[in-house]
Amino acid sequence: MESVGTEAANMGEREFKSCDRDDVSHLSLDIGGSLIKMVYFSSGSSSPSDDQKDSYLNDGTNTSIGTSNYNGLREKLHFLKFETSKIDECIKFISSKHLRYYGGQDNKNLASEDNIIKATGGGAFKFADLFKEKLGIVLDKVDEMSCLVAGANFLLKAVNHEAFTYMDGRKDYVQINHKDLYPYLLVNVGSGVSMIKVDGDNEFERVSGTSVGGGTFWGLGRLLTKCQSFDELLELSRQGNNRVIDMLVGDIYGGTDYSKIGLTSTTIASSFGRAISANKELDDYRPEDVARSLLRMISNNIGQIAYLNALRFGLKRIIFGGFFIRGHAYTMDTISVAVDFWSKGEAKALFLRHEGFLGALGAFMNYEKNGFTDITHQFMEQSCEIAQDLVCKDEDL
């Protein structure tokens, strides 16, 4: 399986393949400001497939499905995302499923109540009425931060090669000893950024955050480049050169370093700082360069604030998640460089393969009362094999 981002980028006009026959249960949602992330569990009746990856295209948007499954159990964990602004598609998708709701296996808890699904993110509040109205579903709201943490903890424990470092285009998986996992700093880069100090399974504190996140990249990027999608913008940034727009230390110091304080001439002194002096309009800049500067500005900023917070709390690991990253090489590279720079090489940025689904997964974990913990345990025991499999498929990143 490829990581989500790459998959999204590569996704062509694939045919929407219904999984009607799957016995879908434990659907959970993370409804953020820009994206809806969905995780659901399927088992039983779906036709066994050797193909580990199913991708779906929903009305030409880049909604994707990634599956992790363990063949032995014939059960799958599906990962999907929708744009929040196109929430109707999400609703349509859910209604197309024969969803076995929470408590469905043994009806004793269900009584005559409405069907309930676990949901987190601000949209769980905002769209509660919509779900009720359209699907008759009650969104059981789970705290966003708890979900992020639970999701991350699960992934870090259950999937051996979930976390990796990314430097200079090189991806290295990191083996984390479960017993030595805590404490760490979880940086969830969604529309905004939350920084959470995680001390244990359910022990955490949101210590910081910033409003300069994925939403900023996309929002500003749209205004500046007229890109139609986040991924298009990311793609543009790959081809850009930030030196055109950023003011570098060398620009100020006539090409020399300001070595006394450890700034080389290529260090960005001021993002977009060159746009000041040049007598140029927006149209005079290549969208690629603009996208690149923007990406660097935001990634760098996130990396820096994250590192500083880790330093502040003496945390050795900084784990980045959230949909902003979406496996994008340059984004990860920039964040890594920022962490490396500010920590003087002491700290490394870690990324997650399921970066975008922490919240949804965490909400999903909330079903655990219902015996789902067993499944996670099984996942954990068996995950090594899957992970090995995944590594091979990630080479092209």
Place this chain on the structure above:
Amino acid sequence: MANLREREDHRELNIGIGGDLNIDNLADDKSKLNFDTGKDRGSTVLGKEEQLRDKDMGPKAGSSIHRSLSRPQLDLSGAAIQGNFEEKDPAILLPNQSDDISHLALDIGGSLIKLVYFSRHENQPVNDRRRKIIKARLGITNFNRRSFPILGGRLHFVKFETAKINECLDFIYSKQLHRGGMDSRSWQTEGPNTESTVIKATGGGAYKFADLFKDKLGISIEKEDEMNCLVSGANYLLKAIRHEAFTHMEGRKEFVQLDSNDLYPYLLVNIGSGVSIIKVDGEGVFERVSGTNVGGGTYWGLGKLLTKCKSFDELLELSQRGDNRTIDMLVGDIYGGMDYSKIGLSASTIASSFGKAISENKEIDDYRPEDISLSLLRMISYNIGQASVVAKLIDIVISYLNALRFGLKRIFFGGFFIRGHAYTMDTISFAVHFWSKGQAQAMFLRHEGFLGALGAFLSYEKHGLDDLLVHQFVERFPMGAPYIGGNVHGPPLGDLNEKISWMEKFVLKGTEITAPVPMLSPGTTGLGGFEVPSSRGDSLRPDASKLNVGVLHLIPSLEVFPLLADPKTYEPNTIDLSDHGELEYWFKVLSEHMPDLVDKAVASEGGTDDAKRRGDAFARAFSAHLARLMEEPSAYGKLGLAHLLELREECLREFHFHDAYRSIKQRENEASLAVLQDLLMELDSMDEESRLLTLIEGVLAANIFDWGSRACVDLYHKGTIIEIYRMSRDKMQRPWRVDDFDIFKERMFGSAEKKPHKYKRALLFVDNSGADIVLGMLPLARELLRRGTEVVLVGNSLPALNDVTAMELPEIVAEAAKHCDILRAAAEAGGLLVDAMINVQDSPRESSLSVPLMVVENGCGSPCIDLRQVSSELAAAAKDADLIVLEGMGRALHTNYNATFKCDALKVAMVKNQRLAAKLINGNIYDSVCRFEAATSPSPSLSFS
């Protein structure tokens, strides 16, 4: 061009100054030097000195010499050089630049050039006999100004756009700043200086433009490390300027009193194109702990791309009318209007900057530039605030780990991004407050943009500023000084003529325009000074917070009054002008008083056309100041009534009205002296106790003669001085509104249990001329002298309203001494008679049996007194003093009413203002205050008693 203005300015404060010799002798430096040596030789040129003093220090009462004799020459010389700056031609040099500009330093940033230069007061010969005598008398051995590291001077702050660097070069050339480098003597020789001057500079441009400076001005730029400069500049400002730092929350600015002993460590966040976060541990001890590339350059750069604004200021301006909710994704947007209170995020918290631009099908042109600018401003300001707080928090952790007891105390923000913009400061303050959960507060600096330039200035080996302390700085806000403001600032005005023409072009339109709209010198920009009126309007918030940066006068001879019980907590002003009602009231009082003041001022200068022109210019200038302060009370730093009243006096002096009340004072002195003898006889017929009461009643009664009070001005037309005096004294029915007379009496005469107390030395802070001094304070002084107490009359250094000055006192005393042996003996003992009457001997007669009566100047030219900044002779006189008498509203009520002293203090005043009476003593107009306070800590003279 420069020197004329400087000369004219330096009349502002004549402390220890021999006067403006060179005003009369513009082109002749050598003559000045001759006077210097003459002085050193002692008495041989005494006659000449006397003559000069009369001319320069202003006439004593009765003197026929008119100060403005020097005026035509001033104008003439001004004409020779005027207009050059406006024409953008290199200015014509004065062949003999008597103003000694010793240092210039630059901070050449990516967008602005900041310039700091120092102009020295002229080498002032101490040729005042009174001063010499008081020096000998008080045992001030080291009073010679030469013993100070510098002779005093002014520090000027100027700013230019980097893109218009030629204007900066022109300015430097026109002021000849480039020739006054390290060795100021070297360029005083005539002819072009072939040696290359070395100028300190910092900022990236110091590298980039080094060649340009070399080519155009022959200046070699010596590059100074940027961080070093920022830090030393900030350190200096925080220590030397009393109200440098302030907080800014929700549009409210509050100045912060910093203890310079408790300054380090602090965090300095310099927001230029990028952001540097520097931890400062002490002088020259600092570390750049963090920084971010998202700074002012990002704001401007991105803003330019997104809004097509042409300038940074335009972009800032836009932001004030913006609504960021149209573009930013708020927590409420995600949570359907609800808070995410569990983690402390309110619905209006920005979840994602520009996050709304995602979901809507809008193009860039569909957004208002105002909204974009605001979103951008908030994004960047929050980010900087956050980075700063995190740096602080990390420091706390590190300090903890290293078992350091003290973490960073404060976070100061500086740099061109802020430029006094209210919303920017609010946003940063909010961010700091938010991220620190209220544990930290952002502080800003009035000279925010000049940290680097000042630091570069301080990097000169002999800048001479090291030893100066807070109390040796006086900040003044002359009109049209080249300290620039906002988008527009006054041109560097060469002389008074230019200044007046400039003021004449300035038309007040109601309260809308608060500042002169001068023939603007294009291209200079930045904080301070006067704003373009158009910068206001339908603002979301008033854009009134731009700060004025004045000219810093360095007066090494100023000292903190040694008898203050607690100089650290001392606050001169009694009335808090941050109360807007109070402010409005005083502005009204001052405005109403203005026509009368202008009339008197013009009359004092002979009522000539020139005087009328200057009078008009003064009125406009002072109205502009008032309007500016009305709009932004803290524009000039923390505003107190004392500052406001002093501003008026300074403004008068700026337009060469050196003593508006001269003839009135003279007339009243004469009238009062004529009846003094009768009064003294009457007093001598009384027994001790009733005499003391009558004396205090007399002080109160005589204090009614006050041209500063509107109510009293009206009274004047109803009777003669002695009539009013007697009538008021008779009306002094005890108990007074504040009546500690019995305590004072007991202190003086003792009681059954207590021995009478003989004071060793009393300092009498006198108020008005005329009856007040002659019939009020002099008789009191006489009584003290009679009881064996040395008396020091403390008068103003410079005229303020009809207040009696230290210069006028010897003559008054001499006249009074004609009628009274006690006064004569004491005045002789104090050396006053020699000086004022008979030109006999150089030194006072030591053989006299009387305790001396002396006169010292207080170091100020205001109707109030700030005891943090007094003359060194007053400080010296205070050493042996065990009684202070503060007389009059200005010194005993408006200021110092709540001041406590190390020695006994008597505060005597008649309240000639209904509002003050109601506010301060819950009383009425013409109520009397006689407040006696025993020393708060053991008096230095207790052993003496």
